[in-house]
Amino acid sequence: MPTLLLVDGSSYLYRAFHALPDLRNTANEPTGAIRGVLSMLRVLEADYKADYRAVVFDAKGKTFREDWYPEYKAHRPAMPEDLAAQIPLLHECIRAAGWPLVMIDGVEADDVIGTLAHAATAAAIDCVISTGDKDLAQLVNHHVTLINTMSNETLDEAGVLAKFGVPPERIVDYLTLMGDAVDGVPGVNKVGPKTAVKWLTQYGSLDGVVAHADQISGVVGENLRQHLDFLPLGKKLVTVVCNLDLPTTITELTPQVPDTDKLREFFTRLEFKSWLRELGAPQKDDPTVTTQDAAHVAVPPEPSRDGLLNPSLDKTFITEPDRSGYACILDATQLDTWLARLDTATLVALDTETTSLNPMQAQLVGISFALITDGELQAAYLPLGHVYAGAPQQLPLTETLEKLRPWLESAQHQKLGQHLKYDRHIFANHGMQLAGIVEDTLLESYVLESDKPHDLGSLAARHCDLKTLSYDDITGKGASRISFAQVDILRATEYAAEDADVTWQVHQVLRPQLAAEPALEDLYREMELPVAEVLFRIERNGVLIDAAALTQQSHELGRKMQTIEEEAQALAGQPFNLNSPKQLAEILFVRQALPVVKKTPSGAPSTDEEVLEKLAEDYPLPKKILEYRSLAKLKNTYTDKLPQMVEHSTGRVHTSFSQAVAVTGRLASSEPNLQNIPIRTPEGRRIRSAFIAPPGHRIASADYSQIELRIMAHLSNDARLLDAFAKGEDVHRATAAEIFGITPIEVTSEQRRAAKVINFGLIYGMSAFGLARELKLDRSAAAAYMDRYFARYPGVARYMEETRQAARSQGYVETIFGRRLWLPEIRSANAARRQGAERAAINAPMQGTAADLIKRAMIKVQGWLEQQKMRTLLILQVHDELVLEVPEDELATVREALPKLMSGVAELKVPLLIEIGAGANWDEAH
Structure with a gap:
């Protein structure tokens, strides 16, 4: 039986635009929606062989439904400019690829698809509709099937019933009762899928529901009765029209031979290099030719900052290297x-x-x-x-x-x-x-x-x-x-x-x-390559631990956890497994009826740390669970594991440092991770006390004080911040004095804490909402604090806005030393993604510069140790801190030299302050 393949182009368009990063060519033209739609069409074409096919799009302008109901789609947001700009070229690419394209003024794509599907059924032609739109489920019959390539879902008649709870012929009734908020079609208030299915199952159809409306009790029954007058229009609005007089017939929708010349022209402009190569080797005068081996590379290295495509959308064909000559x-x-x-x-x-x-x-x-x-x-x-x-x-x-x-x-x-x-x-x-x-x-x-x-x-x-x-x-x-x-x-x-x-x-x-790129070349040659040498030495040196002390701590943590477990079970009023999210959710949200803060993807109440912290503000049991989890993490990650990770040949623990993980340039420690040992709790600090110096040695710790705030002062050039650091003032106290309009000596500990939260919060892009939550204030008070802060530190406000603009303009921000911190989502049409990228744009130059400074310090200190033929060893790097193992006879020299070495790695507008300590173990030194 012949097959007609219909693609809901408008559905594809939005799915591709929102699913992919903000892809652009070197001319800064957005390309993501085009790439995504064409990728999906390529996959579809490979998977479904059809005698007839078409991509159907909505046309611009009003449709007949707006004449029926002016509110129809009236409140939909305007199409994003970056999406609208891609549509004309996308249409050209689709046609050049051999796909018939149908778009009719005044008619929605759904109605064109419905009419073609209805005609296919009448002609005994099987019809496959590729869409993510649930409204089209009303078209399914013994000839018409829906497929969703994003979820690999296929809906025939049985599939529609299984998915929605009603058969295809009742989908219109189902949609009428629920309404469609996206299209502005009101439904019966508080009627969702479950209620709609219940009514249609009980009464057979929408007409049956209306006939029994006076028998349906409760608020939802009253809502139905109030909505009866609108139901006929609502049903008309959600019904796909299947009898349009179309200017094209099914037999005219035959696949065409792709126009490779046009495709090459389009793909060159869009910089889709893998697809360009598929079209055949370009001619010698083609600007995409390179001098590299044509067997391996047919187009140049990607010059744009495109993000990676969703693999499910990007089925490229990659040449294998020739292995025969090895x-x-x-x-x-x-x-x-x-x-x-x-x-x-x-x-x-x-x-x-x-x-x-x-x-x-x-x-x-x-x-x-x-x-x-x-x-x-x-x-x-x-x-x-x-x-x-x-x-x-x-x-x-x-x-x-x-x-x-x-x-x-x-x-x-x-x-x-x-x-x-x-x-x-x-x-x-x-x-x-x-x-x-x-x-x-x-x-x-x-x-x-x-x-x-x-x-x-x-x-x-x-x-x-x-x-x-x-x-x-x-x-x-x-x-x-x-x-x-x-x-x-x-x-x-x-x-x-x-x-x-x-x-x-x-x-x-x-x-x-x-x-x-001279700045990047310098970063690579003078920082990253030398740091790799230092990291090799640090990893090789390793760190000595007191395994017996950690084992003892493990026993003590175990006893504390047992006590907390008993206290938690007493608060719950029954025994339960504290490590079981399912049992915990049952206790918290069913038996104790605590408010559900958020849900998991499966719809169950979440019991993650964020939820428990919120609930712990008002309820004792969540607080106990947090205490238990904190101790369990310390025990499982450190006190139990570290003694097992001692290398037999050296008697030490050897972590691995990764350079190429964090986009900010920060190093990452693993196997074991020694950068995340918590130090805000006594138990966490005790773990650090098990990192010890061998006999005749001391552990020394040198770190940059308030480094990111100092970098903020340098970058923002704010006069008040610069002055506070130049005078060696307590910057949090100085900030509190500015915000609260008092002298520094009048600042209370609570006011200083609030200023500290603001100082560090702004570095990480904290909003008024986040500040209010952190300081336990109402949002207006938190917003007032932030307004006062920016009024007193206008340079900071200016820096933040200029940084956002620069990020949007060039797609990245930079550290003081020229490291580029790419922000793929900075132009995203998704507001949450875009705002997250803007927060990162503000923080990244500070965190990245701090990472660059500590790397420079590592190179400088290691070079000095070798030059002076010292026996002192660099054994750890943790964020803004260097940890060393120092022979006692070298300690005075190290104490004197390190602050000078580390503060001299860069000249900022504020002094770099180094704090150094020493002791028998890491905790004492820090």
Whole structure:
């Protein structure tokens, strides 16, 4: 039976616009809705083969329903300008792609679709309608089916009944009773889906409901009776018209041959490079041609700041690299050949394959290289530790590494890699000190595009249009996964050599982008690469812990948790599992009838921390639950786990620091995370007390005081703030004096606390509502505080507004040192997303500059320690703090030097104040 495929283009349009980030080309034209709609159409075309098809759009201007009812859609917000601007070109692209497009003045798309679907049924043609609009469920019959590509939902007659509770022929009655707030069609007040289904099931139809209206009791029955006069018009408004006299017939809606010339023109303008490549290799005079290998790259690196597309909307076709030419080094002759190549190469991409992700424990399985030989890029894999039945003889690990040692440890032989800090650990585990690291694609990407993924697979796809083998492709998944040492050597060669090959290619794309941006190039060369060196040393140093003390703390926390559990159960009036959200919700919201603050996505009352904190203001049980959870987190995350993470070979705990995670430039600690140990509670501080100095040493802690407020003063150039810091005043007390119109000596502790909340809150974009909640004030009082603040600190207000404008204009903000903090949602049509991006725009330069300062401090301090041949070790970096392990005979020198070193890493308009302390453990030092 022939098939007609109808696409609700208006539904697609809005879904694409709101689902995707604010995508733009280099001319700053919005492109997201076009990309999204075309992506969905491509998927639909691949999945549904149809004899006839059309994309149907609403036309501009009034429709006949507005003549029937002037309030129809009268209060819908205007279409966002960025969306409206994309529609003409979208229509052209759809037609050029071979899709018939139908749009009729004065008629809604739903009515065009309804008429075509009705005609298809009459002609015994199956009709598939792709939409997200529930109103079109009224069209479903034995020939007509709805599909929703976003949710993979298909609705036939049985599906409509299962989803809505009524069959397709009762959908109009169902919609009439409920109304449609979006379209401005009023329904019966307080009648939702459940009530509508109940009435229609009981009385059979809308006419039956009307006939029995006097028998329906309660407020909702009274509402129905008051609404009876409007029901006929309401039904008319929600009924899809199926008998229009259309200027086109089904047989005219045949797919057309795509106009590739027009598509190439449109895709070039829109910068849809993967689709451009699908259209065929461009001619030599095509501006998209590059000098790179045409087998891998047919269009240039993406120049715009486009965000990543929803994978479900973006089915691109990516060329695989040619793996056939990769060498596998299995004998001494091959090794000597490659050693000669390594020795003469100007730059070599290097990668390791290992037995573990733990950098302190992992052992080598193999090494891969990529370099230019005879003008061509060549890659090879050197297997050293594959163990499986039938594995070929491999070169001996120790002897081979000794042959490689001169090259590995040579600073003159320049090396490139992806996240080479990890590879440094691997070679260190084998007694090698990797030197000559000059390029790292992970850090290049991070400096250029901090808001995007930086794994090699993503970089290869984004910048080189390459689809790489994944680790899962090679080792399998889940319970069936094998170690890399068990992977067949030929298969391992494909994967490992490809990593080196692709790393080289990605670098060739990113290098000129960095070179074109001097500030970013400096950030990469003078900050990120040197910091990676310091982090390697910090991770290698590790930190000593008192495992016995932590075990004792675990026992004490367990006893406290047991006591709190008993108290919570007494407050509940019955035993229950405090770790069960379901049981807790039953106690709080059913048995104790506490107010429901918010719900989970499934509709159940939420018991998350935000909800409990709100309820704890008025009720004792939620407060007990919070106490219990706080202790449980400390116990499970730290006191139980840390003793198990002591590395046997060193007797210390070794965290890992990630540079390329936070868009602000902040470092992230993991396995274990030592940056988030809470210090506001006695129990949290006790955990820090278990980080100890060895005999004859002390722990020293040096951190920047109120660094983000000082950066705010510098950036805003506010005279009062600058003056307060210049005079060394208590800035929170000074702020309180300004806000409350009193002298600093008159400021009370409560007023100082309020000023502190305002000072830090404004840095994070806090609203009057948030301030009111934090200070437990009404909103008008909080707003008055903020008004007074900005009146007294006009430079801050000016800075905040100028920063918002700059972010909207260029799509990013910058730190003092030129780090770009990208804000993909700053022009979003979604108000919540846009406002969140604006708050981030204000905070990011301060948090990012603080991150840059501590990185500069790490480089400076580590350089000084090496220059002075000190035995002091840097062992941790936590936000604005450096932690060191200092021999007692060096402590006085370190105390004197560190404040000068750290305050001298930058010249701001306010002094940088360093607070330094020392003690037997981290808690005493801090």
